[in-house]
Amino acid sequence: MNLDVGTAGFWQSAVRSQLTLVDGVHSSSPPQDMTNAYNIVCENLHEMQLAMRTLRERQNSLIPIARLPHDILAQIFIACRDQDCNSAVRKRTPESERKAGLGWIQVSHVCRDWRAIALERHDLWTHIPFYLGTEWIEEAFSRSHLAPLVIFPRFNRSERKFLREFTDQHAALIIEHFARIKTLVFVVTTSRELEWHAIFNSPSLSSSAPLLESLEIISVSNHRGRSTIISISDEFLGRHAPVLRSLLVTIISAFPWASPVLHNLVHLKLEFVASISALPSFNELLDALHSMRSSLQTLHLFGDKLWSEDISAETTRIIELSSLVELSYGQGLSECTTFL
Numbered sequence: 243m244n245l246d247v248g249t250a251g252f253w254q255s256a257v258r259s260q261l262t263l264v265d266g267v268h269s270s271s272p273p274q275d276m277t278n279a280y281n282i283v284c285e286n287l288h289e290m291q292l293a294m295r296t297l298r299e300r301q302n303s304l305i306p307i308a309r310l311p312h313d314i315l316a317q318i319f320i321a322c323r324d325q326d327c328n329s330a331v332r333k334r335t336p337e338s339e340r341k342a343g344l345g346w347i348q349v350s351h352v353c354r355d356w357r358a359i360a361l362e363r364h365d366l367w368t369h370i371p372f373y374l375g376t377e378w379i380e381e382a383f384s385r386s387h388l389a390p391l392v393i394f395p396r397f398n399r400s401e402r403k404f405l406r407e408f409t410d411q412h413a414a415l416i417i418e419h420f421a422r423i424k425t426l427v428f429v430v431t432t433s434r435e436l437e438w439h440a441i442f443n444s445p446s447l448s449s450s451a452p453l454l455e456s457l458e459i460i461s462v463s464n465h466r467g468r469s470t471i472i473s474i475s476d477e478f479l480g481r482h483a484p485v486l487r488s489l490l491v492t493i494i495s496a497f498p499w500a501s502p503v504l505h506n507l508v509h510l511k512l513e514f515v516a517s518i519s520a521l522p523s524f525n526e527l528l529d530a531l532h533s534m535r536s537s538l539q540t541l542h543l544f545g546d547k548l549w550s551e552d553i554s555a556e557t558t559r560i561i562e563l564s565s566l567v568e569l570s571y572g573q574g575l576s577e578c579t580t581f582l
Contacts, residue, residue, distance in 0.1 A: 260286045302353045315356065316363045322346040327369050327394070344374065364389040368424075383415060390424035390453045420447065427458040448477040451503075456488040479503045487537075499526045505533045508565075514545030531561045538563050542570040 264279035271279075302308060310318075326346040344351075350360035360366055367385035369392045371378050383391075393416060416423075461471065473496040479486075481502050488509040491497060499522045504510075522530070531538070541563070 257286075299354060302355065308355075312359050315359055316366065319346070319349050319356075319360055319363070319366055322349060323366060323369055327371070344378075345371070347371070347374075347378070361385065368392055369394070379415060383419060388422060390422055391419060392425040393423055394425065394427040417447070420451065421449070422453055423451070424453050425456045426454060428460065430459065430461045448475065448480055450480040450482040451486070452482075452484065454479065454483045455485050457483075457486060458490040460490065460492045474498060476501065497522070499530045502533075504530055506537050507534045508537050509540040510534065510538060511540070511542040512544070513542075528559060528561055531563065535561060535563050537565060539565050540568045541566060542568075544570070 260282075263282050267275050267279040269276075323346040350357045364385065364387040367382045368389045370382045370386075372394070459474075475496075476498045478498055478501065481498075483503040484506070486503055487507060489504070489507055490509075490511040490513075492513040531541075
């Protein structure tokens with residue numbers, strides 16, 4: 243392919259021909275003449291920017307990565323999102339947040355084609371980026387359309403700025419879209435107890451959760467060792483979460499252990515602090531395990547003096563967990579033996 247070696251001359255000639263329209267206009271010219279000349283230059287700059295955009299689009303179409311099919315690019319975008327979100331959960335601080343900027347969302351700012359691909363894939367926006375603040379939280383909810391959501395407002399304790407800014411508006415967004423949440427992680431902090439209680443006491447959380455597969459409720463203690471204690475009513479999830487398979491609960495004062503939402507659990511992890519948590523009775527725990535006996539594969543129970551007085555009275559009751567492959571019990575060897 244032969245390329246025109248006179249490209250530079252072409253553009254220079256084109257610019258000069260347009261500048262002839264404002265020849266003779268200078269800083270001492272009448273104001274109206276200066277305004278007209280200024281508008282002409284602005285219009286030409288605008289047209290040149292459009293031309294440059296067209297050339298850049300064509301340039302982008304000729305680089306090797308442009309050969310990738312759109313569905314492959316979309317999968318790459320999803321991988322970038324997952325890596326970035328996981329990093330945000332584990333290591334993000336205000337300083338790293340400033341450096342990271344928009345994180346994976348920057349793939350939608352590379353070029354027009356990539357942006358179109360990103361916006362067309364509603365499932366790309368299902369991981370709501372709480373660490374980016376209110377504007378992007380709302381934008382992700384909007385761009386995800388009706389796709390199942392992953393809600394994980396996990397934060398390092400150093401991220402005080404966001405914790406201060408987590409308002410009832412964020413709680414309202416979670417509640418509004420609750421019916422299409424697939425994965426939900428509540429990290430309950432003492433700095434925003436009212437907002438967390440508003441979520442847990444919302445009528446939406448007393449309605450069916452048809453898509454919910456994984457639920458974590460984690461109470462994080464502050465620098466004084468104080469933790470928020472959450473109470474969950476018997477109507478939690480409308481007693482109907484048909485695909486719920488994983489449940490993690492930490493410091494909590496009341497939980498509907500007899501609820502049908504627990505019946506199909508595959509993974510159950512409970513963490514208690516004896517001085518704060520209100521443990522279910524050992525009978526209630528056994529009843530709950532009995533309801534999961536055919537599906538439960540992972541069972542983790544952590545805490546001090548868990549049912550130490552009740553276990554001996556229940557040693558004649560046996561629950562067979564036919565699918566169990568992993569068991570952790572936060573007690574000494576003798577208590578573990580008795581529990582088993």
